[in-house]
Amino acid sequence: MPRIISLLNNDQLLSKIDSLVFNEDIPDYLITLLNEILKFKKTNKKLILIKKSTYLFENSFCPIVVSKGSNISESVSFWKNIVSNISNTIKINNYLGDKIYISRQDSKNRKILNENELIPLLKDLNYQIVTLSKMNIFDQINLFKNAKIIIGYHGAAFANLVFSLPKTKVIEIHPHPDTELRTVTKEIADINKLEHSYFFVDYKSNIKNSKNMTYFDGIVDVEKFKNL
Numbered sequence: 001m002p003r004i005i006s007l008l009n010n011d012q013l014l015s016k017i018d019s020l021v022f023n024e025d026i027p028d029y030l031i032t033l034l035n036e037i038l039k040f041k042k043t044n045k046k047l048i049l050i051k052k053s054t055y056l057f058e059n060s061f062c063p064i065v066v067s068k069g070s071n072i073s074e075s076v077s078f079w080k081n082i083v084s085n086i087s088n089t090i091k092i093n094n095y096l097g098d099k100i101y102i103s104r105q106d107s108k109n110r111k112i113l114n115e116n117e118l119i120p121l122l123k124d125l126n127y128q129i130v131t132l133s134k135m136n137i138f139d140q141i142n143l144f145k146n147a148k149i150i151i152g153y154h155g156a157a158f159a160n161l162v163f164s165l166p167k168t169k170v171i172e173i174h175p176h177p178d179t180e181l182r183t184v185t186k187e188i189a190d191i192n193k194l195e196h197s198y199f200f201v202d203y204k205s206n207i208k209n210s211k212n213m214t215y216f217d218g219i220v221d222v223e224k225f226k227n228l
Contacts (some may be wrong), residue, residue: 003063004034005078008041013061017045021057024049029136040085072184076191079162083141096128096143102152103131112153112173112218113204121226122151132157153218158185166193171228175203175216182213199228 007013007020020034031047038045101122104111112118119129127149132140144150144163152158153173161170172185177200189196203216 005075007063019046019048021048021050023052033137037082072187073191076162076188083163098146098148099127100147100150101127101129102157103129104153104155106131106133109215110153110155112220114219117222118220121222154182161188161192164192164194168194170194170196172198173218174198174200175213175218176200179211180213
């Protein structure tokens with residue numbers, strides 16, 4: 001999606017192409033989303049789906065993103081415009097409530113090891129437990145637009161904060177920053193005028209001796225979290 005933004009913001013490049021080519025394994029909902037984005041941008045380009053293989057393309061371009069996270073403000077603005085314009089054309093009926101907890105139990109990395117202790121507490125406080133990999137993009141948009149409090153362990157799910165409304169409260173569970181503090185979630189929250197706070201937890205790397213936060217599984221002090 002960052003490459004799509006890069007392409008659609010490049011009028012000079014857009015004028016030179018007739019089609020957009022994707023792997024045919026792309027989910028149907030992403031094709032729908034892309035078509036809606038192209039309509040919104042008034043870009044009449046054909047989407048071509050091809051089988052996974054090796055190809056030689058001539059007279060073609062491959063958009064890239066030079067630096068990850070280098071233009072967060074532009075991306076947030078892009079998605080806010082997209083959502084405000086496609087909400088009327090895409091029917092989204094799945095409403096899960098305004099207090100959500102994002103579980104990462106289906107992820108390979110950065111799980112909460114004692115989530116079985118945390119979830120009962122959250123359910124008692126009327127939080128809905130969600131796993132985003134089981135939701136299509138439109139339901140994710142709806143989820144984050146309607147949520148008033150969002151809790152989750154640091155990860156890609158928080159990119160959906162671009163869809164959240166001002167004053168939404170965000171509690172980002174994050175490993176103690178003795179090795180690294182990642183601020184991209186807070187940056188998105190600040191741009192969107194959300195109320196972001198960290199909840200730092202102990203962790204255990206699932207790769208021996210690794211100092212890379214990607215592999216830090218969290219351990220939540222449930223009593224401390226309850227007080228928060």
